[in-house]
Amino acid sequence: MGLPSDSGDLSSEMDVDAYRRLFPTHFYEKHLSLSIRPDSRPLGKARDTTLALGAVGSVDGSALAKIGSTTMLAAIKMEVMTPCTESPNEGSIVIEFHMPPICSPIVRPGRPAEAAPVLSKQLSDTILSSGMINLKELCLIHGKAAWMAYLDIYCLDADGALFDAALLSAIGAFSHLQIPTVSLTDNGKIVVLLDEDESRKLGKEPVNSGKKKLTINNIPFSLTCILYKNYILADPTAEEESIMETLVTVVLDSSARLVSFYKPGGPVLAYMSAIQDCVALTRQRVKELQKILDEAVSGMEVD
């Protein structure tokens, strides 16, 4: 056995799994030349995607998103804060992305994954800049009290396209979010009203009655693609991401406007045509994701 370039001859002689591990690039190139991927997907097709709302009981909004095996659990807890002086009528959203050691063999306790803070930042930028949430709706009392929405996204199983799954779960959690009805106590604290009618009798007026849900506009949806030679692979698995390193993530909103675009380096330099192809693939994917979200939301209203 010589250099990896000789491996073409070996492919017929050795076990498929061994060949896959020893010569991953050759293994993939053989597939790509036939326009098929090892999991039997065509190059431009994303994996099966599901979204379940209300997965966590103890929070105000939650969702579980799965793209293939990649699993994300997002949960929102609402807390109260004093709005800053620059924007007295706005609430705030804090987004944190976590990769606990259970999700991948490369994450060890005490040594957080490098990808986690990067994804945290990307998710915050995308969600806050898309204008999906109107922060003014999070205001309770002008200049005195506003909601702080803590969105925590946990990766439970990391198998590629983490950003796409995380963003989908975040959107699911915001769609599921029920803002608690609260009242103001005598010492200026905001407290949840457990029973609205009961407390009215006691003379406690709710501060925010009738505003239980946030209006969600311009929902951002994303698709991550791999660029490898002349091929474009949509929705990569962890194995594909480790072999072919150039990733492009396109985020479009529901009316197909570009929200953000990430190409964090990588060995492949993209031509305009490749970028356009990625955007076109994302446009198709947005329709699929919008349908999945609509079904999840209508499924929740039936309950």
Add this chain to the structure above:
Amino acid sequence: MASKHGAPPTTYSPSPTRKPHQPVFSDSDADWVRPDGRGFHQCRPAFFRTAAVSAASGSAYAEFGNTKVIVSVFGPRESKKAMMYSDVGRLNCNVTYTTFATPIRGQGSDHKEFSSMLHKALEGAIMLETFPKTTVDVFALVLESGGSDLPVVVSCASLALADAGIMMYDLVAGVSVSCLGKNLVIDPILEEESCQDGSLMITCMPSRYEVSQLTVTGEWSTGNLNEAMQLCLDACSKLAKIMRSCLKEAASASHS
């Protein structure tokens, strides 16, 4: 965005603060019922599923009422470089909570001792000599804390180890009992744990009738203690049956 203005503003949870240590019942009212309507000696329905995380060598998900846990097992794999040579395998355990596991955000990090307790509960059940020089990592994430967290983590972890094909003498099942006044309640929920007088947890290998961990805290009479231990052991053997049937189902599903 909070970060724009330097330090994030301080926030507080608007949920009403619980009345401090209001006893669930006094000794007089005997017709007290548990908050979830269970009998005193009745466990919550247990749900287990293996192969929950595809990236791990083995994994399991467990749900007991509101207590929801995922455990992933990685390895046997290379030990850390700094480790001394060892001709038996090593076990490395870690238990973490999600920030939303507890009613108030970010309180789950209080349970630093759980990692080492999980390690000690499992160590005796694993045939460490079958993977010399390497390490098996057992990582648990408590998604939601609903009471009796540690026993659920231990049971779930032993199932994940079995799913990963790590050799064990037997499955390890864990159950806890809380002592509330004169009464013993099995598999307590968070509310009951917060006002218990004493607590007892047993993790055991029911087929071998061996206890791998026993912790007792708080106030106990000898009679209560004996009764509680017997309750736990009985519940453990029933729990192990459920765990075993979960493994069998998974195995028969993968064959067909």
